[in-house]
Amino acid sequence: xxxxxxxxxGGSSSGKTGIARCMQxxxxxxxxxxxxxxxxxxxxxxxxxxxxxxxxxxxxxxRIGSQYRKVHxxxxxxxxxxxxxxxxxxxDDVFLRSVANQRQxxxxxxxxxxxxxxxxxxxxxxxxxxxxxxxxxxxMARIQTALVHHDVHYDLxxxxxxxxxxxxxxxxxxxxxxxxxxxxx
Amino acid sequence: xxxxxxxxxGGSSSGKTGIARCMQxxxxxxxxxxxxxxxxxxxxxxxxxxxxxxxxxxxxxxRIGSQYRKVHxxxxxxxxxxxxxxxxxxxDDVFLRSVANQRQxxxxxxxxxxxxxxxxxxxxxxxxxxxxxxxxxxxMARIQTALVHHDVHYDLxxxxxxxxxxxxxxxxxxxxxxxxxxxxx
Amino acid sequence: xxxxxxxxxGGSSSGKTGIARCMQxxxxxxxxxxxxxxxxxxxxxxxxxxxxxxxxxxxxxxRIGSQYRKVHxxxxxxxxxxxxxxxxxxxDDVFLRSVANQRQxxxxxxxxxxxxxxxxxxxxxxxxxxxxxxxxxxxMARIQTALVHHDVHYDLxxxxxxxxxxxxxxxxxxxxxxxxxxxxx
Amino acid sequence: xxxxxxxxxGGSSSGKTGIARCMQxxxxxxxxxxxxxxxxxxxxxxxxxxxxxxxxxxxxxxRIGSQYRKVHxxxxxxxxxxxxxxxxxxxDDVFLRSVANQRQxxxxxxxxxxxxxxxxxxxxxxxxxxxxxxxxxxxMARIQTALVHHDVHYDLxxxxxxxxxxxxxxxxxxxxxxxxxxxxx
Numbered sequence: 001x002x003x004x005x006x007x008x009x010g011g012s013s014s015g016k017t018g019i020a021r022c023m024q025x026x027x028x029x030x031x032x033x034x035x036x037x038x039x040x041x042x043x044x045x046x047x048x049x050x051x052x053x054x055x056x057x058x059x060x061x062x063r064i065g066s067q068y069r070k071v072h073x074x075x076x077x078x079x080x081x082x083x084x085x086x087x088x089x090x091x092d093d094v095f096l097r098s099v100a101n102q103r104q105x106x107x108x109x110x111x112x113x114x115x116x117x118x119x120x121x122x123x124x125x126x127x128x129x130x131x132x133x134x135x136x137x138x139x140m141a142r143i144q145t146a147l148v149h150h151d152v153h154y155d156l157x158x159x160x161x162x163x164x165x166x167x168x169x170x171x172x173x174x175x176x177x178x179x180x181x182x183x184x185x
Numbered sequence: 186x187x188x189x190x191x192x193x194x195g196g197s198s199s200g201k202t203g204i205a206r207c208m209q210x211x212x213x214x215x216x217x218x219x220x221x222x223x224x225x226x227x228x229x230x231x232x233x234x235x236x237x238x239x240x241x242x243x244x245x246x247x248r249i250g251s252q253y254r255k256v257h258x259x260x261x262x263x264x265x266x267x268x269x270x271x272x273x274x275x276x277d278d279v280f281l282r283s284v285a286n287q288r289q290x291x292x293x294x295x296x297x298x299x300x301x302x303x304x305x306x307x308x309x310x311x312x313x314x315x316x317x318x319x320x321x322x323x324x325m326a327r328i329q330t331a332l333v334h335h336d337v338h339y340d341l342x343x344x345x346x347x348x349x350x351x352x353x354x355x356x357x358x359x360x361x362x363x364x365x366x367x368x369x370x
Numbered sequence: 371x372x373x374x375x376x377x378x379x380g381g382s383s384s385g386k387t388g389i390a391r392c393m394q395x396x397x398x399x400x401x402x403x404x405x406x407x408x409x410x411x412x413x414x415x416x417x418x419x420x421x422x423x424x425x426x427x428x429x430x431x432x433r434i435g436s437q438y439r440k441v442h443x444x445x446x447x448x449x450x451x452x453x454x455x456x457x458x459x460x461x462d463d464v465f466l467r468s469v470a471n472q473r474q475x476x477x478x479x480x481x482x483x484x485x486x487x488x489x490x491x492x493x494x495x496x497x498x499x500x501x502x503x504x505x506x507x508x509x510m511a512r513i514q515t516a517l518v519h520h521d522v523h524y525d526l527x528x529x530x531x532x533x534x535x536x537x538x539x540x541x542x543x544x545x546x547x548x549x550x551x552x553x554x555x
Numbered sequence: 556x557x558x559x560x561x562x563x564x565g566g567s568s569s570g571k572t573g574i575a576r577c578m579q580x581x582x583x584x585x586x587x588x589x590x591x592x593x594x595x596x597x598x599x600x601x602x603x604x605x606x607x608x609x610x611x612x613x614x615x616x617x618r619i620g621s622q623y624r625k626v627h628x629x630x631x632x633x634x635x636x637x638x639x640x641x642x643x644x645x646x647d648d649v650f651l652r653s654v655a656n657q658r659q660x661x662x663x664x665x666x667x668x669x670x671x672x673x674x675x676x677x678x679x680x681x682x683x684x685x686x687x688x689x690x691x692x693x694x695m696a697r698i699q700t701a702l703v704h705h706d707v708h709y710d711l712x713x714x715x716x717x718x719x720x721x722x723x724x725x726x727x728x729x730x731x732x733x734x735x736x737x738x739x740x
Contacts, residue, residue, distance in 0.1 A: 018687035024229035025686045030238075030256055032227040033689075042217040044209035045506045053215075071215055074272030081266030087259030128721030131580045132573035134588075136415045162717075166683030203502035210501045218504075230691045313536030316395045317388035319403075321600045347532075351498030394599035400608075400626055402597040412587040414579035423585075441585055444642030451636030457629030 003176060004112040005079075005089040006031075007105060009152060010119030011144030012094060013126040013133070018165035019119060019158065019172070020090045026166075026173055032082070035092030039075050043068075060139020062096055076108040083112050098150040117172055118154040121145065122161045188361060189297040190264075190274040191216075192290060194337060195304030196329030197279060198311040198318070203350035204304060204343070204357070205275045211351075211358055217267070220277030224260050228253075245324020247281055261293040268297050283335040302357055303339040306330065307346045373546060374482040375449075375459040376401075377475060379522060380489030381514030382464060383496040383503070388535035389489060389528065389542070390460045396536075396543055402452070405462030409445050413438075430509020432466055446478040453482050464514060469521040487542055488524040491515065492531045558731060559667040560634075560644040561586075562660060564707060565674030566699030567649060568681040568688070573720035574674060574713065574727070575645045581721075581728055587637070590647030594630050598623075615694020617651055631663040638667050653705040672727055673709040676700065677716045 006023070008016045020033045040054075047053030052065035083089045095101035102116070121129075126141035156175060158168040191208070193201045205218045225239075232238030237250035268274045280286035287301070306314075311326035341360060343353040376393070378386045390403045410424075417423030422435035453459045465471035472486070491499075496511035526545060528538040561578070563571045575588045595609075602608030607620035638644045650656035657671070676684075681696035711730060713723040 017689075018684075021230075021689035022683065022686050024689070025231065030229050030232060030252055032256065032260075034227060038223065038227065041223065042219060044215050045206075045504050045508075046210065047215060048506050067215055071217065071272055074267045074270035075217075077270035078263040078267035078272070082259045082263035085259035085262035087256055087263070125719060128577065128719050129573075131577050132720040134415050134572075134576035134579070136418050138415075164680060164683050165687040202504075203499075206504035207498065207501050209504070230689050230693075233691050310534060313392065313534050314388075316392050317535040319387075319391035319394070319600050321603050323600075349495060349498050350502040391600075395601065400599050400602060400622055402626065402630075404597060408593065408596065412589060412593065414585050415576075416580065417585060437585055441587065441642055444637045444640035445587075447640035448633040448637035448642070452629045452633035455629035455632035457626055457633070 002113060003088075003115045004083045005091060005109060006115040006117060006172065007091045007093060008117045008119050009093050009095050009102075009148055009154075010121065011126060011146075011148050012140035013130040014119045014121040014141075014145070015129075015160035015165050015168070016092045016119045019160070019168045020092050022166045022169035023090055023172060026169055027088075027176070029088055031088040031090045033090045033092060034079055034082075036094055037092075039072065042075075043071065056137055056140075058139070060137070060141075060143045062140070064096070073104075076104065080108045080112065083109065094144060095148045095152060096144070098148055099152050102152050115156065115172070115175070116152070116154045118149055118152065118157040119168070120149065120157060120159040120161070125161050187298060188273075188300045189268045190276060190294060191300040191302060191357065192276045192278060193302045193304050194278050194280050194287075194333060194339075195306065196311060196331075196333050197325035198315040199304045199306040199326075199330070200314070200345035200350050200353070201277045201304045204345070204353045205277050207351045207354035208275055208357060211354055212273075212361070214273060216273040216275045218275045218277060219264055219267075221279055222277075224257065227260075228256065241322055241325075243324070245322070245326075245328045247325070249281070258289075261289065265293045265297065268294065279329060280333045280337060281329070283333055284337050287337050300341065300357070300360070301337075301339045303334055303337065303342040304353070305334070305342060305344040305346070310346050372483060373458075373485045374453045375461060375479060376485040376487060376542065377461045377463060378487045378489050379463050379465050379472075379518055379524075380491065381496060381516075381518050382510035383500040384489045384491040384511075384515070385499075385530035385535050385538070386462045386489045389530070389538045390462050392536045392539035393460055393542060396539055397458075397546070399458060401458040401460050403460045403462060404449055404452075406464055407462075409442065412445075413441065426507055426510075428509070430507075430511075430513045432510070434466070443474075446474065450478045450482065453479065465518045465522060466514070468518055469523075472522050485526065485542070485545070486522075486524045488519055488522065488527040489538070490519070490527060490529040490531070495531050557668060558643075558670045559638045560646060560664060561670040561672060561727065562646045562648060563672045563674050564648050564650050564657075564703060564709075565676065566681060566701075566703050567695035568685040569674045569676040569696075569700070570684075570715035570720050570723070571647045571674045574715070574723045575647050577721045577724035578645055578727060581724055582643075582731070584643055586643040586645045588645045588647060589634055589637075591649055592647075594627065597630075598626065611692055611695075613694070615692070615696075615698045617695070619651070628659075631659065635663045635667065638664065649699060650703045650707060651699070653703055654707050657707050670711065670727070670730070671707075671709045673704055673707065673712040674723070675704065675712060675714040675716070680716050 010016045024031050052067040054068045055063040123142050123145040126145055130138055130141040158171055195201045209216050234240055237252040239253045240248040308327050308330040311330055315323055315326040343356055380386045394401050419425055422437040424438045425433040493512050493515040496515055500511040528541055565571045579586050607622040609623050610618040678697050678700040681700055685696040713726055
């Protein structure tokens with residue numbers, strides 16, 4: 001099976017980005033990694049902390065407002081258009097509203113071949129990795145771990161609790177039809 | 186006049202990104218900054234240095250291969266789709282092939298209201314700012330200064346040689362139809 | 371005159387780091403840039419926001435507690451020891467308590483040849499450059515502009531309001547005794 | 556036993572920095588993380604690629620010249636002085652010349668209580684984590700894995716192959732005399 005886009009959904013510090021970077025390395029074709037971090041960088045600085053934008057609360061909770069939602073809808077259209085124009089996309093996302101976010105992407109990506117991948121990690125392990133990053137913001141890993149997967153349908157699940165990012169990437173790559181030609185890393 | 190997308194073209198260290206960030210700050214609506222740096226981050230690491238990808242030569246010259254071109258064409262479609270879906274876009278680009286790149290964007294952005302802005306800076310000043318960044322790669326500012334503007338048509342030109350990024354941003358903002366409602370920075 | 375250490379004091383967004391990077395580029399010997407940003411990276415993440423540590427208030431004000439002060443005193447001893455061991459140091463600092471900070475450094479750096487450089491920039495220009503960085507934290511430039519220079523003695527003053535970082539670096543380099551051998555950038 | 560400095564030695568991508576950041580989080584007192592990455596940021600950009608400076612070869616090998624060595628000796632004196640002035644130091648290092656580097660630090664840190672920690676990771680796992688970072692430079696993990704530990708004496712060894720950074724940090728913290736008062740992360 002040939003896919004146009006792979007959607008990796010998981011909580012903060014679950015290891016999505018590491019898996020995506022490994023996928024880029026082992027897949028023979030160029031895949032583009034687009035993620036929630038990419039999107040945040042595009043926005044005006046003032047949108048962070050604005051109730052209409054996005055608020056990162058000290059509890060680790062994230063609140064999203066109407067302006068953020070509107071711009072994110074346009075971003076989704078852009079991602080879909082890149083895939084339709086032939087770019088292979090590795091989408092690294094955090095479904096804060098779980099299945100509601102999956103439905104949004106299903107509508108936007110209509111007609112494309114999507115591989116839905118759930119990236120799991122035990123909360124205690126994800127929290128430890130959050131500490132190891134040395135970021136000032138702590139708490140998102142714990143809150144998001146279970147939340148983002150609720151009722152979401154996946155073609156494949158990987159778990160980084162005891163499995164390295166590269167090994168998870170290889171599990172995902174194995175179900176792509178071009179897996180026999182995978183470059184060895 | 187209401188614009189969907191503003192294209193800021195200029196050489197490395199000419200000050201495009203600083204202007205774009207100031208625009209985001211002074212314009213009342215959220216504008217997304219998308220640039221060549223955004224695009225480079227999406228690509229597999231191995232594409233840098235690959236003849237089919239993108240090569241940054243020690244002379245400051247940049248060489249682009251077929252694989253890079255294909256993926257960039259898809260990226261352009263994505264940018265256009267975001268604008269068509271209602272996101273306001275500040276495109277921060279370096280037209281290494283000058284008017285040929287402008288034509289590519291004109292085709293891709295067909296039907297959208299585009300403001301073409303040339304961002305100029307004297308070569309010696311751009312080179313000094315390149316040193317001030319402390320990057321390991323030196324030489325792009327000098328090579329790109331004149332090259333990227335050759336035969337390119339602009340609606341507006343700004344020059345950062347003696348003008349601050351914020352003042353350039355205000356010059357650009359002044360010709361948008363919503364300028365009377367500009368927030369004071 | 372041969373200096374062991376050059377201290378560049380100026381408010382946030384006044385251009386100290388750009389000048390220091392240019393100095394590194396034009397001076398024939400290797401100089402080390404050490405600054406307040408270097409120091410902040412060494413600290414535990416939790417020290418930011420802690421009353422005993424360092425607090426960046428939304429007003430742009432910075433508050434410093436006892437734990438931060440103790441660790442910073444040890445940091446100053448480290449910087450002095452590097453200089454005494456033969457490393458040439460470009461110290462990029464923000465004297466939040468102006469002349470009191472200068473006295474601390476004078477004591478710590480006792481016996482070393484110090485060049486004191488005041489880095490000035492008009493508040494409105496520094497504020498514009500703060501916007502151009504696109505940081506989430508705004509307001510430090512305005513507050514610090516005059517504050518950090520109060521009663522501080524300098525051997526040399528530079529002003530980035532209308533002068534590029536490289537030109538300021540050249541003004542500073544001109545008074546070093548090895549200036550005849552300056553590499554052309 | 557109370558330590559002034561903990562030296563974490565391990566190859567690239569072995570997980571030293573993650574352990575150090577976790578140590579900062581779980582230890583009640585502020586510890587400063589100083590590492591080879593901190594040092595590299597202080598240097599003039601041109602020192603990278605210079606035979607007298609430091610060269611990162613495409614094979615993953617690193618070559619160090621006389622100028623780099625002189626400046627690094629001054630850096631070591633600075634680190635020692637910070638520790639003597641009361642700062643607790645987590646030194647994150649890569650002993651490219653293994654026991655010869657340990658002897659340099661032993662001389663410089665004379666009289667201080669040092670905890671020597673070997674940070675190990677199987678080469679294949681470290682290589683996978685190198686890919687997961689998405690850096691352009693690949694190969695250092697493989698070359699350095701065994702090399703940096705040759706004949707080096709440790710008080711404690713940790714292995715990140717199957718153990719998380721936080722768990723390794725807890726193993727190290729357990730042998731500090733203040734471990735009963737460890738904050739729970």
